[in-house]
Amino acid sequence: MAGMEIDTVENLQRKQSTYQSLDETFVIQNETYRGQQYSQIYFARLHMMRTLLYSLVTHWKPHVPVCTVLGLEEGKECIIVGTLYKHMKLKPCILDEYSKERSAVPLVKHHNFMHPDDHLVLEDESGRVKLGGTVLSPSVYVTGVVVALHGKETGAGDFMVLDVLEAGLAPQIEPQLKSREDKYVVFISGVSAGSSLSNPLQFQLLVDHITGHLGDEKEQGIAAEIVHVVIAGNSVEIPLGLLNGQNLASKDQSRLSEPVQELDILLTQIAAGVPVDIMPGSNDPANFSLPQQPLNRWLFPGSRAYNTFRSCTNPHCFELDGVRILGTSGQNIDDLKKYSEGRDGLEFMERTLKWRHLAPTTPNTLGCYPFTDRDPFLIESCPHVYFVGNQDKYGTRILKGSEGQLVRLISIPKFCNTGMVVVLNLRNLECHALSFETQFSS
């Protein structure tokens, strides 16, 4: 029909980036459970870290002898390497249930189990020794961190710490191809589809923005620069009240699957336009202990049709255009917050990088699989971007290492509470937050 004018619109092409998944170490495929206990993973962790620390100690204090815990001699200065154990008075213990003096046990605070009487102990295969002195602050450290300590044994049998050496940031590989154009990665977490807190319109707004259905050409141009989307955990909230051991009525059965169906509808829209990685979180239908295995693809019958849809492990590690990105859905940092003290989430993240271990409190207070041959949470290569999901607020900063490493730390807030997502520019690792609001001021 003649006469209809159509604006000549250039077809906007979304930018592309090369993706490489580095999740093999987090996938549980060849492991078989043969009744092993956690001593195996602690041994693997201690051995790997000790080999590393021994090489660092020769540069740190070359003239001080290194010995094992059993080889300590009173008054003799030496260096010992081992795993820290923090004895915490308020840490919930299963034995308290059998204690006869119930009233003496203080009420457990959920948010933090610290107490001024907490003390640290260093342990290796030969033995353990209580740590004294003021250099090592029990409020900073947690059980499971491997460090080198310089000090000497006192008459009381304690080890007086004079100095401490942490592994520090791992070596970092420079991305070979420095991208010259702006390419953005969007990080979301805590969507909580199906919960009373989540607003479906907010998430729909986000999806529309990413897929370019929002705004004019300029805004669509910005959206076309988004090359990847990462969903960092807690994407659904299953109504747990239904799971009380009773048989489910048929109408309740559909209520149980509604949140996942709702999520799938929105994920399909995203996957149709841009590569998306979805990680499991503490509330998602995945296994409980770390590393969480990828969400079953059959939960997402719509999205799984697209090869841009990837179900990933938690923790998740991948490379985009050579930029190494590593992150979790938050359980590792949340556990550190319960057992140690820090300014903010970013400070805990910095500590895990310096300790070279994503989740040092596993398996002590954070569930993890009893690996025998390795500890998959050891950070062997320093990432360029390190993110943690499901945090209370947005935060970001650059961390500089002693050998020129640069890491962008990102604390992703819960989307259902804040309506905020984080956008990262792969070119210069700059970060900003993007907020979606659906309140209309009258």
Next chain:
Amino acid sequence: MATTPSNMKGFYKLKKNKSGITKPTSSKKSSLHLVPSLGSDITQLTALISHGSPDLKDYHDNHEELMRQFDINMAYGPCLGMSRLARWERAQRLGLNPPIGFEGLLKAEKVRSECWWDGRI
């Protein structure tokens, strides 16, 4: 708990310089580069026979004794919950240089595939 059966001397033949849990002398076993293990003394012997049912076949096998030394050796980490071969491979991978001969013994199934305490603890 150490219940010493009356025929202790019978089922555990104490051979000079070759009994199950003693520090291996370098002259006899240098070819296999054995490492003296922590705490290898008479207390280990008591733990071994406390389970009650004697495993006569194993004691007379030199190879099994060598493997038991490998099990106890702390340098290779805990032995429970892992097959001996898996533990040997882990030691190899971590650069601990476990004796090469053991891999051959385990793969040829000349010794038990599990550590001495497997199923007894």
